[in-house]
Amino acid sequence: MPTTTTSVHLAQRPTGLPVEETWEIRRTELPDELEEGQFLVVVDYISLDPAMRGWLNDVRSYIRPVQVGELMRANATGTVTASRHPDFAEGQAVVGPFGVTEHAISDGTGVTAIDTQLAAPPTWLGALGMPGHTAYFGLHDVGELKSGDTVLISGAAGAVGSVAGQLAKAQGCTVIGVAGGTEKCQWLEEIGFDAAVDYKSDNVLKKLREIAPDGIDVFFDNVGGEILDAGLANLRRGARVVICGAISSYNETSLPPGPSRYLSLLVFRAKMQGFVVFDYADRYPEAVEKVGEHISNGTLTARETVLEGGVTAFNEALQGLFKGVNTGKLVLKV
Amino acid sequence: MPTTTTSVHLAQRPTGLPVEETWEIRRTELPDELEEGQFLVVVDYISLDPAMRGWLNDVRSYIRPVQVGELMRANATGTVTASRHPDFAEGQAVVGPFGVTEHAISDGTGVTAIDTQLAAPPTWLGALGMPGHTAYFGLHDVGELKSGDTVLISGAAGAVGSVAGQLAKAQGCTVIGVAGGTEKCQWLEEIGFDAAVDYKSDNVLKKLREIAPDGIDVFFDNVGGEILDAGLANLRRGARVVICGAISSYNETSLPPGPSRYLSLLVFRAKMQGFVVFDYADRYPEAVEKVGEHISNGTLTARETVLEGGVTAFNEALQGLFKGVNTGKLVLKV
Known part of the structure; x- marks a missing residue:
């Protein structure tokens, strides 16, 4: 098990476009061992989404706003490297709401196993996500x-x-x-x-x-x-x-x-x-199946723009999203 | 048969709220006799509708704009006083797109007989219209x-x-x-x-x-x-x-x-x-029946604001509509 991780937390609510001061980069200790039902994910790609901006506003909306001090919400892909969870074995590639972090400890909520033979992880944050x-x-x-x-x-x-x-x-x-x-x-x-x-x-x-x-x-x-x-x-x-x-x-x-x-x-x-x-969560598998078929038979091109720099480049990546630097899905490589 | 009638025609397209100069009051001759299939209506009430303002703009919309020189479009009620039409006998009360005029010669297009026992003519321009x-x-x-x-x-x-x-x-x-x-x-x-x-x-x-x-x-x-x-x-x-x-x-x-x-x-x-x-024209009878039932059993109050002054007061009446002088349906008595 790694002993520490780096993650991005909301430091203060932004006015307009988020800036460096919006965020706090935290280096935190990971627990010595997992509890029963938990697994550890080493994150490899973090999704950048326009909706993230809305999550930073303290208003009633379709989802609870991210609170000041909290880990920034984000979907991400990664690999299970240690597990005490029956459904997620070591080595399994996964996608889930891990946040803007290098490592996540998860109980499986909202996490799905992904098939990296069908498509590479970034596609699971884009066309298949x-x-x-x-x-x-x-x-x-x-x-x-x-x-x-x-x-x-x-x-x-x-x-x-x-x-x-x-x-x-x-x-x-x-x-x-x-x-x-x-x-x-x-x-x-x-x-x-x-x-x-x-x-x-x-x-x-x-x-x-x-x-x-x-x-x-x-x-x-x-x-x-x-x-x-x-x-x-x-x-x-x-x-x-x-x-x-x-x-x-x-x-x-x-x-x-x-x-x-x-x-x-x-x-x-x-x-x-x-x-x-x-609202369509119970039908996500249908969307994966249909879009996956189109990718497999070549009628749909899944494209991603991958930014380097790890979690500390999150603010820059988010600004890039609103500038439109991406063609296809924008992801940040950890 | 009366020999002449007075009606309101579009003189020029208004900018903003219509004014007196928007309209031309015309005194025109009526024909000596009706053709086969026609009937003459003596108009008693003219409907004032917010939608009228849109009909004066020369833009593509859900209905053809009123053209400069044309009789102003309006729904109205009246009584058939002469008829060579099989479905509309003398003495019949009717509602139809007669325009802003004292008399109309109609071939029956868009005209419906009304039951003035169920409700007075202005209601047929409002709750039952x-x-x-x-x-x-x-x-x-x-x-x-x-x-x-x-x-x-x-x-x-x-x-x-x-x-x-x-x-x-x-x-x-x-x-x-x-x-x-x-x-x-x-x-x-x-x-x-x-x-x-x-x-x-x-x-x-x-x-x-x-x-x-x-x-x-x-x-x-x-x-x-x-x-x-x-x-x-x-x-x-x-x-x-x-x-x-x-x-x-x-x-x-x-x-x-x-x-x-x-x-x-x-x-x-x-x-x-x-x-x-x-778009619901073929189901108007359903609406008349349902609203009529509510009026008959007292669960719906139909109210009209009746302005006096005849067709020459049309501009003033229309301005009144946009000022909100009416409670319930606004009609102009001819």
């Missing part, structure tokens, strides 16, 4: 996706968006992605998107009107702000707008204006619906 | 109303809101109304609302948190703006937000900010859905 589940249930259960739909994905080159777009393509839809920058847009076309709109250089509203003159059936929004409005202005009758997140607003210090064009919901008899992936 | 249908289908088909739900109605003392609230009460729901002014709020309590919030004197968001600490299941919004945001901040998990209209924004000259709190849809796993009552 929570972002992939989010794409899968958001499109199908909330967006009521049908073959032949015209689908718009914002944040399309991100962890959730890139999976959502490819799942929709695999189901015979026409898929348009919105992303920031030429490289991301080129990648979207490489992985099969029918069109990509670069919000950094295009007028998204006008461009969508050109690309999809008959309107959008399913709009999977990860971004909010002007891009949400541009999509709302281009719906088709009976459209479903899936509110997955709003990365454009997470670091705002006051509540930004909402979608001016929400009355499009009336004109187009459309619905806009939010969801939280945790 | 389009506003009542809107309340009925919005609550049930869009809002998926269930007994025991906590229901929030904005514009609650208006034509649609007052019917929606009473229908929800009749189904065993707890109903909160938002309206402007003490008198309207008192009336809401008289007709059975459990609580009324006066947006002119109360902080709606805080007040709702006090009145409905467990949140709102169905929010039927006629108003938009800050009241929509206040409702969104107070949803319960799985809530349905019915977007019926947004009277607060119809006379804005630029697109006002949308609901800042739309991410509540995610937190509360809620949906926000728009609708247009015309």
Whole structure:
């Protein structure tokens, strides 16, 4: 057993974008031995997620905020190196809510064994993990996706968006992605998107009107702000707008204006619906199976951007996420 | 047969609130005789509806805009005084899209016979007309109303809101109304609302948190703006937000900010859905029957505010609607 570990705790609640002072790096002792039912995980990859920003605000939301002093919440992958738990043997690769830490002692809550033959650990934090589940249930259960739909994905080159777009393509839809920058847009076309709109250089509203003159059936929004409005202005009758997140607003210090064009919901008899992936926890295996099949047969490309630097680089990695440094899933290598 | 009639035509598209110059009062000749299949209606009451403002904008929407020079579109009631139509005999009371006019020649399109024993003509423009249908289908088909739900109605003392609230009460729901002014709020309590919030004197968001600490299941919004945001901040998990209209924004000259709190849809796993009552045209008789039963057995009070002055007072009446002079349905007596 290792004797100490390094982990990242919330030092103070941030205003706007988190900074170094938001965090405290702690070197703590590990216990001498495990209790019955526990196992030790050596963490190898930590997931960076837009939702993390929301967990730092002291407001009522879909999940308890991280408290000052607590270990920062994060999903991570790792390997079991010691175990007194019947279901997790030494050597087993796992994914779970281990937090931003090098080592975790777990009782198995929320932990799943992963098959690193099917895909490397970072993919289990992306297409085969929570972002992939989010794409899968958001499109199908909330967006009521049908073959032949015209689908718009914002944040399309991100962890959730890139999976959502490819799942929709695999189901015979026409898929348009919105992303920031030429490289991301080129990648979207490489992985099969029918069109990509670069919000950094295009007028998204006008461009969508050109690309999809008959309107959008399913709009999977990860971004909010002007891009949400541009999509709302281009719906088709009976459209479903899936509110997955709003990365454009997470670091705002006051509540930004909402979608001016929400009355499009009336004109187009459309619905806009939010969801939280945790509600689908009992169906995660279904998402893993379906996305896994697409990865195995080559109809879905899982991509990750891996940052180096270990847990002490967590703040920098999180800032990178909000700057959009990643294509596909962003993970931090421990 | 009368030889001439007076009617109100669109003279120029308004910017903001319509003014006298928006309209042209025309005195026109009526034909000497009816053609086969036509009938003449002497109009007695004209409906004033918030949606009228939208019909004046030259934009793609759920209905063709009124064109400059055209008779202003309006629902109205009246009596058939001459007929060469097999289904509409002389003396029959009718409701239909006759426009802002004293006399209409109709071929029966969109016209329905009304039973003035069940309710006086103005009620056929309110609780038993389009506003009542809107309340009925919005609550049930869009809002998926269930007994025991906590229901929030904005514009609650208006034509649609007052019917929606009473229908929800009749189904065993707890109903909160938002309206402007003490008198309207008192009336809401008289007709059975459990609580009324006066947006002119109360902080709606805080007040709702006090009145409905467990949140709102169905929010039927006629108003938009800050009241929509206040409702969104107070949803319960799985809530349905019915977007019926947004009277607060119809006379804005630029697109006002949308609901800042739309991410509540995610937190509360809620949906926000728009609708247009015309889509339910084949089920209007169902709405008439159900609302009619409630009127007959006294569980629903239909109220109208009747303005005098005839068609030449149309502009003033329409301005009154946006000022909120009405309690219940606003109609103009011809």
